[in-house]
Amino acid sequence: MESNTQKLIHSFGALADLGQEVADTGDFMEMVRTSLHLLLGTLAIRRGAIIESPVHLLPEDKSTNLLAVWGLGENYQPKFDVDDGDSEVFLNAPEGSLDLHTGPAGAQKPAAAQPTFFTRYQAELQGQGIELIIPMVVRGELTGLVLLGGKASGEPFTADDLEVMKSMVRHIGVGIYTHRLLGEVKQQAVENRRLYEDLRAIYRDTVRAFAAAIDIKDKYTQGHSERVGRYSEIIARELGFGEEEVEGMAIAGYLHDVGKLVVERDIINAPYRIDAKQSSELNRHPAAGFEILSPIHHPYADIPLMAKYHHERMDGRGYPDGLTDEQIPLGAKIVTLADSFDAMTTDRPYKTRRTFDEVIIDLRGNTGSQFDAIVVTAFCRALLKELTGETKDRRFHKMLGKNYLDATKDIPLLNELLAELDPNIKTAAAGG
Numbered sequence: 001m002e003s004n005t006q007k008l009i010h011s012f013g014a015l016a017d018l019g020q021e022v023a024d025t026g027d028f029m030e031m032v033r034t035s036l037h038l039l040l041g042t043l044a045i046r047r048g049a050i051i052e053s054p055v056h057l058l059p060e061d062k063s064t065n066l067l068a069v070w071g072l073g074e075n076y077q078p079k080f081d082v083d084d085g086d087s088e089v090f091l092n093a094p095e096g097s098l099d100l101h102t103g104p105a106g107a108q109k110p111a112a113a114q115p116t117f118f119t120r121y122q123a124e125l126q127g128q129g130i131e132l133i134i135p136m137v138v139r140g141e142l143t144g145l146v147l148l149g150g151k152a153s154g155e156p157f158t159a160d161d162l163e164v165m166k167s168m169v170r171h172i173g174v175g176i177y178t179h180r181l182l183g184e185v186k187q188q189a190v191e192n193r194r195l196y197e198d199l200r201a202i203y204r205d206t207v208r209a210f211a212a213a214i215d216i217k218d219k220y221t222q223g224h225s226e227r228v229g230r231y232s233e234i235i236a237r238e239l240g241f242g243e244e245e246v247e248g249m250a251i252a253g254y255l256h257d258v259g260k261l262v263v264e265r266d267i268i269n270a271p272y273r274i275d276a277k278q279s280s281e282l283n284r285h286p287a288a289g290f291e292i293l294s295p296i297h298h299p300y301a302d303i304p305l306m307a308k309y310h311h312e313r314m315d316g317r318g319y320p321d322g323l324t325d326e327q328i329p330l331g332a333k334i335v336t337l338a339d340s341f342d343a344m345t346t347d348r349p350y351k352t353r354r355t356f357d358e359v360i361i362d363l364r365g366n367t368g369s370q371f372d373a374i375v376v377t378a379f380c381r382a383l384l385k386e387l388t389g390e391t392k393d394r395r396f397h398k399m400l401g402k403n404y405l406d407a408t409k410d411i412p413l414l415n416e417l418l419a420e421l422d423p424n425i426k427t428a429a430a431g432g
Contacts, residue, residue: 228256256310
């Protein structure tokens, strides 16, 4: 009685250890190897192996996969095929196990309804000293097989031994099933992420193509929407926006002038300063842009409002609603500066683009009235980083032309403006 009690305590202890090992899924292969060692050690079994059944997501692959082995040689690499008929018999195995033992101990031979698996592999398994196969079945699915040799003592397995083994095998099966399930979830997540990235790329390419179509209507400002999108992206990144917010700002820049689609081409392309009536017609485009974009579900920022308010001013003298400072969304303030900067640095039919010195004068004079100081500061910081070589991507040079900026004279101008906007900003050395 005492011996049986000790054996029972030992078995429960082993089950507890195995449960803990299965629960800790940090290293799957280590979990399987340790589980096999616990199983073999609990009943002093000489040898054994754990093989995973074919993944059900790959119906063309019937081969099992060796996960762990002990006592069968380091080079033991069995490859078993498990077809549907085999799986059916394993799932309905008598007593949950199949006995291959044919020695003098008198254990029963496999049941008459044995899978063709035995016909193919019984000799090989017995040649390796395997006496017992215990299927791992979780939620009606064959997860794999545990192959077990005999006891080191030579004694036959008892009914209690079989119960302990089947309990431990169920634990191992749950661990493998869970790992497989997590793998499928991760794979699905990867595929979903790839699909999301593809859709996002398609969305952005579509928006850029649409922006190009908008600009085609204005023969004098082709490429304007693309540049405003890029300037908006630069400012947002400098302000510390997250990647999705940065992309949203770029999209807002690309689409800010979509309302011009409702404005007559003659007004947009007038080679002179338009009169008050024409100006009123042109000033419809922000509100028209809002109406065009509002029905669309955009995956990023509040793009329709940015299109609507990109001509608002801090002092309330903008249009269409005459908003002031905090009433204007930060995104709209970003697009406002990006739009104005591109207008100042590109040729128009009635004026040539301004020099960088003139742009700095405009920013200095209009920060606080037209432009938000925080947005201007971020823009100037980003430009300064490129001029000093802190950032290697020459984004401004590509859009402005290689001869427009001059680090020697423009760095001091930016430092001076930044010092006025924020006295705590550390200035950069010219040519640094």
